[in-house]
Amino acid sequence: MSGDREAGPPRGLMLLAISALVVVMVCSSGLLVIGGAVGGGLTATPPPTQGTPLRPDAPVPPQYLSWVLKAGALCPELGPAEIAAQIDLESGWNRDAVAHNPASRGGDAMGIAQFQQGTWASWGGDRDQDGRNSPFDAEDAILAMGHLMCDLAEWASQNVEAQHLRGDLLDLAWASYFCGRGCVLAAGGVPAAGLAHDYPGKVRERLAKYGAPNAGGVPVGPGGWTLPLKPGTYSVGSGFGNRWGRLHAGVDLMAKTGTPIYAAAAGTVLDAGCTSAYCDRPGSLNLPGCGLRINLGHAGRIVTRYCHAVRLNVREGQRVAAGQIIAWVGSTGHSSGPHLHFEVHHSAPPASNDNAENPITFLRKAGLRP
Ligand SMILES: [Zn+2]
Structure with missing residues (x-):
């Protein structure tokens, strides 16, 4: 070079x-x-x-x-x-x-x-x-x-x-x-x-x-879906539903900074980048946005969304396998501490509040135990 x-x-x-x-x-x-x-x-x-x-x-x-x-x-x-x-x-x-x-x-x-x-x-x-x-x-x-x-x-x-x-x-x-x-x-x-x-x-x-596509070894269910964080590395925090008069369109999975985030199914990276004013340091509740965010597009017009990462491991347009490490947990954007905000959308893209589904319900239907 x-x-x-x-x-x-x-x-x-x-x-x-x-x-x-x-x-x-x-x-x-x-x-x-x-x-x-x-x-x-x-x-x-x-x-x-x-x-x-x-x-x-x-x-x-x-x-x-x-x-x-x-x-x-x-x-x-x-x-x-x-x-x-x-x-x-x-x-x-x-x-x-x-x-x-x-x-x-x-x-x-x-x-x-x-x-x-x-x-x-x-x-x-x-x-x-x-x-x-x-x-x-x-x-x-x-x-x-x-x-x-x-x-x-x-x-x-x-x-x-x-x-x-x-x-x-x-x-x-x-x-x-x-x-x-x-x-x-x-x-x-x-x-x-x-x-x-x-x-x-x-x-x-x-x-x-x-690189090992599934370095953390998250189990993939029969339908090709997996949990976005490895069992034992997270606890379920704030759930899907109305919160402070607004729809919380996903679930908050509380985990340490640096915990690997896995693609919940095979798909394509629709976009991957910073959706807040800055993402090179932790965010706050005064900052809007999802921080470092990934949207993955899957078969059946399903989109999964991953927010607040500290670092991304994929780029727009890239194909990913189920269970591949796509990012690491952080606290970028509108966030008061490290966690993964995870969303599931139907009839997407685009992903919106109108087509968001409770991710916990979704993962259970896919045979997983979030
Ligand atoms: Zn959240």
Whole structure:
């Protein structure tokens, strides 16, 4: 790949790379709670593991599998499937790949993870301890990519919190891997156009090939439907019906931030994105909208809707399988704490209050026990 590469941050940032993911959520009391190891562990909330495991038939060359698994275990944001998808995009698993760039743009991108010399000086090294330190040493390069990507995810998280950046943490980290931190900071997020804009989407496209579609193992019923959250990870909160003079058109499933959300049936992503004023931090009851929201279209003109996610795992137009992870629970939009607001609509799209059905009733009819 070409482009101005990651310029090599101060070494001190490396320490942060192994810190746990910082999750900020607003409790119903309005108190800010910071989960994770940063800051000495203010709460006992474990950091969510958001990385994607490999699917059994993931086309990772067998000689690299153990290194992809190591790189995918360095931080909770990135799993082996994210690492594999990015290497696939960078080099197609060619350890000898070279992309020529002028010296003014950092010089040649080298090896399986397409490191440029300056970035390798900061992040490379003989990480597999075979006596060779080179971006063309695939094992070194896979581990170096993992360390750098974890640092970029942490860097993105801090900058989103400081409101210097907006957007999905992994998209920001991927864009920074491609065009450098300065490029992403200057754009205030993933650049609006060009190769750096396209890069995160290209990694996500490849994620389907490598990532386990049903990593959490939610059981799919005989009619092809499944619960949107894994049993045991949630409790049923506010139900379907009139609430404060308005129709609450779905059910609130209370769960921790970072809990995987599953496609309730096979279908197509009708839309996936932010439906509130902002979605890069927790919302509030003063904010309208559904936050980070997905609408899935299913057979029989049924639409399911998933609101308030902290992060999305699918894009508009994508096909999904029943039980595939589509997002993670959060508290974006009109929300006072982490939960999944889940809706079911008939004779849709469009989904509206008029065609909303009680999701609990619907899931029971599908043979499930929500
Ligand atoms: Zn709700």
